[in-house]
Every structure is written in structure tokens, then in C-alpha cells.
Amino acid sequence: MLHLKQLSKDFAGKPLFTNISWHLKKGERVALVGENGAGKSTLMKIIAGLAEPSSGEIQFARGARASYLPQDGIVTSGSLLFHEARSAFGDLLAMEEELHHLAQELEGQNGDSPEHHQMLHRYGELQEQFRHRGGYTMEAEIGTVLKGLGFSPDDWYRDCGEFSGGWQMRIALARLLLQQPDVLLLDEPTNHLDIEARNWLEEYLCSYPGSMILVSHDRFFMDQVCSRIAEVWNHAISDYHCSYSRYLVQREERVSALREAKRIQDEEVQKTEDFIRRFRYQANKASLVQSRIKQLEKVERIVIPPERKRIRFHFPDAPKSGKIVMELKALTKSYDSHTVLNRIDLTIEKGERVALVGHNGAGKSTLMSVMAGSGFQGGERVLGHNVIMDYFAQDQANVLDVSRSAWDEIYSDAPYDMVPRLRDILGAFLFSGDDINKKVGVLSGGERNRLALAKMLLRPSNLLLMDEPTNHLDLFSKEVLLDALRSFDGTVVFVSHDRYFVNGLATRIVEVEGGGLVNYFGDYEYYLQKKEQSGDQGPGAGDRMTGTGERKREERGVAANGAVASAPAPLPVQDKEERLRDREEQKRRKREEDKRNKRMGEIEYEISQTEAEVGRLEVEMGQPGYFDDPERGKMGGERHATLNTRLEELYGEWEDLSG
Numbered sequence: 001m002l003h004l005k006q007l008s009k010d011f012a013g014k015p016l017f018t019n020i021s022w023h024l025k026k027g028e029r030v031a032l033v034g035e036n037g038a039g040k041s042t043l044m045k046i047i048a049g050l051a052e053p054s055s056g057e058i059q060f061a062r063g064a065r066a067s068y069l070p071q072d073g074i075v076t077s078g079s080l081l082f083h084e085a086r087s088a089f090g091d092l093l094a095m096e097e098e099l100h101h102l103a104q105e106l107e108g109q110n111g112d113s114p115e116h117h118q119m120l121h122r123y124g125e126l127q128e129q130f131r132h133r134g135g136y137t138m139e140a141e142i143g144t145v146l147k148g149l150g151f152s153p154d155d156w157y158r159d160c161g162e163f164s165g166g167w168q169m170r171i172a173l174a175r176l177l178l179q180q181p182d183v184l185l186l187d188e189p190t191n192h193l194d195i196e197a198r199n200w201l202e203e204y205l206c207s208y209p210g211s212m213i214l215v216s217h218d219r220f221f222m223d224q225v226c227s228r229i230a231e232v233w234n235h236a237i238s239d240y241h242c243s244y245s246r247y248l249v250q251r252e253e254r255v256s257a258l259r260e261a262k263r264i265q266d267e268e269v270q271k272t273e274d275f276i277r278r279f280r281y282q283a284n285k286a287s288l289v290q291s292r293i294k295q296l297e298k299v300e301r302i303v304i305p306p307e308r309k310r311i312r313f314h315f316p317d318a319p320k321s322g323k324i325v326m327e328l329k330a331l332t333k334s335y336d337s338h339t340v341l342n343r344i345d346l347t348i349e350k351g352e353r354v355a356l357v358g359h360n361g362a363g364k365s366t367l368m369s370v371m372a373g374s375g376f377q378g379g380e381r382v383l384g385h386n387v388i389m390d391y392f393a394q395d396q397a398n399v400l401d402v403s404r405s406a407w408d409e410i411y412s413d414a415p416y417d418m419v420p421r422l423r424d425i426l427g428a429f430l431f432s433g434d435d436i437n438k439k440v441g442v443l444s445g446g447e448r449n450r451l452a453l454a455k456m457l458l459r460p461s462n463l464l465l466m467d468e469p470t471n472h473l474d475l476f477s478k479e480v481l482l483d484a485l486r487s488f489d490g491t492v493v494f495v496s497h498d499r500y501f502v503n504g505l506a507t508r509i510v511e512v513e514g515g516g517l518v519n520y521f522g523d524y525e526y527y528l529q530k531k532e533q534s535g536d537q538g539p540g541a542g543d544r545m546t547g548t549g550e551r552k553r554e555e556r557g558v559a560a561n562g563a564v565a566s567a568p569a570p571l572p573v574q575d576k577e578e579r580l581r582d583r584e585e586q587k588r589r590k591r592e593e594d595k596r597n598k599r600m601g602e603i604e605y606e607i608s609q610t611e612a613e614v615g616r617l618e619v620e621m622g623q624p625g626y627f628d629d630p631e632r633g634k635m636g637g638e639r640h641a642t643l644n645t646r647l648e649e650l651y652g653e654w655e656d657l658s659g
Helices: 040-048 081-108 114-132 135-148 165-179 195-206 219-225 244-279 283-298 364-372 406-412 416-428 433-437 445-457 475-487 499-505 524-533 541-555 576-621 630-658
Strands: 002-011 014-024 029-033 055-060 066-069 183-187 211-215 228-233 236-240 324-335 338-349 353-357 378-383 389-392 463-467 491-495 508-513 516-520
Touching: 002 040, 002 630, 014 040, 014 228, 014 236, 014 576, 029 040, 029 219, 029 244, 040 066, 040 183, 040 211, 066 165, 081 114, 081 135, 081 165, 114 135, 135 165, 135 195, 165 183, 165 195, 195 219, 195 499, 211 219, 219 244, 219 499, 228 244, 236 244, 244 283, 324 364, 338 364, 338 378, 338 491, 338 516, 353 364, 353 499, 353 524, 364 389, 364 463, 364 491, 389 445, 406 416, 406 433, 406 445, 416 433, 416 445, 475 499, 499 524, 508 524, 516 524, 576 630
Parallel strands: 029 211, 029 228, 066 183, 183 211, 353 491, 353 508, 389 463, 463 491
Antiparallel strands: 002 014, 002 055, 228 236, 324 338, 324 378, 508 516
């Protein structure tokens, strides 16, 4: 489906990746991983045609197209949501318009005229194409995707410009999914999605017919969706045909093996250099010295990039509190006439880790703000004995003073006795050296969140209220935060859309729904199991089931809103022989396409195996002493040439089939 040939990209003389050769097969779902700044987003943009490589080329299979969803920055306005989503079907809409036009002309034509026969034949061909490409289920598919991504039917006829930034990205994602490109390029698609929308997207992508390359900081999402991991590291791409969790294990094994190989190589190089220094000026050793010098020049040095810096921190020891940390009694919270929380009761006990879950807009953040001390209309909020609370709001990173430096921002809130430790705290959150003087306004979303989290270490507390603390954090930072919260000896109430994070921390799930609360005393997996047993598949399940039902209704000619779907005028019955000929032609084309796809799959597999063998041989040939045995060196060189010749033949055949 996609082939990168010797692809390189440099920025200001610094290589991101060098001479990458990589394949993406039809139907594969690949997670692109690597440290921040490794070049993941840049590689996606190059594949999408939005950036130019420094060298190399990209080849797609014949007729294949790629579409790209960036992390942010897409804003749509001036059209209704449903119409914007419908615009993804540009070819089908044009086809539908032509069908209507032909139907109108056929009504006014003499049935015996040659023009009538030609138009009728064109109508038949067009209608079959329209049906085969999903023209009759188009509106049902739009409804399924919009509902799955969290848009209610009331939203469908709102102007796109009325939606905020996060919802703008959902609109862009909906349009992209409806286009169904052959290669789907998704850069952090879950950034602006809540749990139910992530659940729906996960299922949708698992059954997506095309190929997909995904960049994500959601570990659970990658585990469920992707079966292959491509790591951008050390200016190259390394493949792992496994889940993300298994990749972490395999990568550590690979890096350990690479470190050991470098250690052995360094020892051999050191011995060779010692020999050269010792005998450089002895005439009877001149030939041996020159041999060792040439041997050193041929060695391909193993380079291991420095380990990435990690956050290392622990929350201050929690002061002792009473057994009951907080109670809400018959509490009501309303906005004008809309009641979000209706006479709810909730008791939080010491040491609990409580996750608030629920559909988007159900009231999770409202409940969190009430617990933090905001106003309410009825009931009681009772704080327990000696409770010291710290609140991380959903927009906590946005309340930082953008005109201050990172140092000034944390210094402004620091107690006197904490000032000597501020540099250590900033260093633990990767703000070191000149980084502490960066203005908050120029920090990335992840850096701002880290700074906001660092400020929570300034004062001891025993109740942490955290609304989306993982937003904009990368996978490594999320893992460290999870470890820090697990070891915290106080109480935690939190909201997160990262299911791995929720499942790894929560001891109780509180579902916020319909103005009320439902408790599940267990982790997120337990919560989903209980929901399934009760006949509700959890957040997003209603949307998924409704979407399926709507698709079936639409196939019967009923639109998502209950109205009869518009369709082209019916075609008079085709001649039987003509139908048989068309069917046979379709079968023949399908057989040829299947045969071509099968052969391309075989070639791609052989290419990957041959490239791996070339890589192993080159590593072996690069070892010190390999060419000391002339016969061995000759055989290695011949084998290397044979493999490269075979690669050229395979590349040529692949290009012929995909051209």
C-alpha cells in the first residue's frame, strides 16, 4: 500500500531520520512511536504530502490516497455540521446529482430513440457504482460517525463555527473517517475525545478497511487498535509486530542487546587502538599497524543516543485526616434552568482513589468543582477532619501567568521554606538550565501541564482533586504521574479520559449520569464488566448500538431523522444477458485484483525478510576481524551483492504491480 524508499529528513543540519526504507501493507494498523522530537509528526506530514523530505521518495499503490489529521489547528465555519460531514462524500454527491438529472431526462425521452438507450445504459452503470460505493447508506453512515464522536442530533444543524476547539477537531476527524482514504494518518486523534468517544473510535478503527498510521499517547487505545509498532529512534525506524505493551518489553531487550554489542565493540576498538599506539614506530610491526588502522576505518561504530530524561517526583507526605474525607448530602447544582446534579449523595473515605466517569456533559467537571468549593443551590458539602485539599482544574495549565517565566510562576506560590527546593522540583519536571527562564506563554501544552503539576508539590495535602491531569502529557510522563499517585498516602478523586490511567489508579468508579451518581467498587475493568452484565456496554455503547440500527434503517430507505431517504429514480429492469455479462466482468476484475494483491503481499513479505537479512549481514561484516579470513570476507561480499540484486528485482516488480 505504501513504500518509503531511502527517505531522509534534516532540520538545520540535524537529522531526524536517515535513509529509511519501510513498508505499510494493506489493512495494517501501525502505531508510530518515539520520543518527543524524534520526527513522528514530521514523517506523517511527509507521507501526507504536506512536507518535503530531504531525500528519498514515497510510493503508493495504484490509485491509493492518504489523508491526514493533525493534532490541532483545524477550524471550520460557515456550514452546518451535517452538511460539512456530508461533503466528505464529494464523488457520491456528484454521482447522485447526475442520477437525478438522468432520471428527469429519461422521463421526457422517446423509449425507442438511440439517445434513450444510451442514457439508460449510463444510468444503469452509474446506479450500480452508486450502490456499490455506499450511496444508499451515506446518510446513515454520517449519523453513525457523528453520534459516535459525541455529537447529539441537535448539533447536526448547528453552524460549525459555533463549536469550540476540541469539537472542531472532532468535526475534522468525522469528515476524515467518512472519506475512508486508503491510508489513514492520525496524529493524536484521542486528544479531544472523552472515554465514550474513544471507545467508539477504537471499535471503528479496528474494523476500518484501509491501512492506518497512528500517533497517540493513549497506551490502552494503541494496545486495542494496533498490531504493529514502528519506532522512530536513532534516526531510523524499527518494527515490532506486536501490541504496544509487548513492544515495551521487546524494546528493552533490544536496547540491552545493543548496549552489550557496543560494550564489546568498544573493548575491541580499545585493544586495536592500544596495539597501534604501542607499535606505531616499530619498523618490524609497520604492516601489522597499517592492517589494524584499516580495520578500524572499516568498523561501523554502534551509536546509542542518550537516554531520555524522565520526570521523577513524589507528592509530599499527606497529613493525617479523619476516616471520612468529604460528604455530599442531597446536593443540587444547576445552571439557570438546567439541573446538572440532582440531590446527590457521595461519601469519600480516606485512602480511596475515586474516578469520576460518564458521558460528555454529564457533569463530571461540575461535580469536581463543587467538591473543590464552588457554589451549589441545595444540600450540604461537609469537609472531614483536618482535610487539606489541592485542586487541579481541567484548565489548570491555562490559569498560569503567561508573562512569567517557569521559575517566577512556581516561586510566586512557594512557601518560604520551599524556596531552596524549587530548582530540584523544576528539574524533576524536566525544567533545567535555561529552561527555567522560558516564558510560560511559549511552553507547549505538555510543559504547561508539568509546571502546573509541579506547583502541587509546594504544600502538603491529603486530598487531591484532579480534573484531566494527563491532558497533553506523553506516555512516559503519564506513567510517572500514575506511579506518584499510587504511592501517595492521601486520597485522590480524579477525572481522566485515559483508560489505562483510570484502570491503573482507581479503586472505585463513580458514574455521573442523568443528574445522579452510581458507585462501582472496583477498577475500570470491573465497572465495564458490571455494565455489560446489566445490559449496558458502558460509555458510548448506546451510541454504537444506535448507529448500527440507523445503518440498517437507512439501508431500507429511511434516513437517520426518520424521513424517507432521497434516492435516484428506479431503473427499468436490465436485459438478462446484459446483467450476466456485467456480473462476469465484475468477477473477472475481482479475480485479477485479488491475484495482484496476493502477489504484492508476497513481494512485501520477501522484501522485509531480505532487508532484515541484509541488515544482519552488514552488522556481522562490521565486526572487528571479520575480513581477517579472506575466504569468509569474499563469501560475505558476494552474499551482500546477491541480496541487494534481489532487492532491486523485488522493488521493480512491486512498482510494476502498484503502478
